[in-house]
Amino acid sequence: MLRVGDLDRAIAFYTDVLGMKLLRKHDNEKYQYTLAFVGYADESEQAVIELTYNWGTDSYDQGTAFGHIAIGVDDIYATCNTIRANNGNITREPGPVLGGSTEIAFVTDPDGYKIELIQMKGATKGLKG
Known part of the structure; x- marks a missing residue:
């Protein structure tokens, strides 16, 4: 899962630039976040990436533990x-x-x-x- 500051921009990158497919997207009104799942195939076939957008948050500190x-x-x-x-x-x-x-x-x-x-x-x- 990656937290993103602009969900539309992130989806465009993973789909338009890297060629993945937007598999599904879900808004959670109560907790104010949106999830989008992208990948080259459904998770029943391959790993996918979960993009999480917390409403109103446009950037994150990435920390030192994540590599790539x-x-x-x-x-x-x-x-x-x-x-x-x-x-x-x-x-x-x-x-x-x-x-x-x-x-x-x-x-x-x-x-x-x-x-x-x-x-x-x-x-x-x-x-x-």
């Missing part, structure tokens, strides 16, 4: 080109990790959360470049 979300991709270079074309913020261009051969890149969402893209050999789920 990681997503496996088929073609990290094509994926980054797609993200760039959709005005996504790539903070580390694709390439091998230091001292290794696994190719990664990093993207930051509108609330500052880091998302690591990992080149997956023969992956069938996640972002398509």
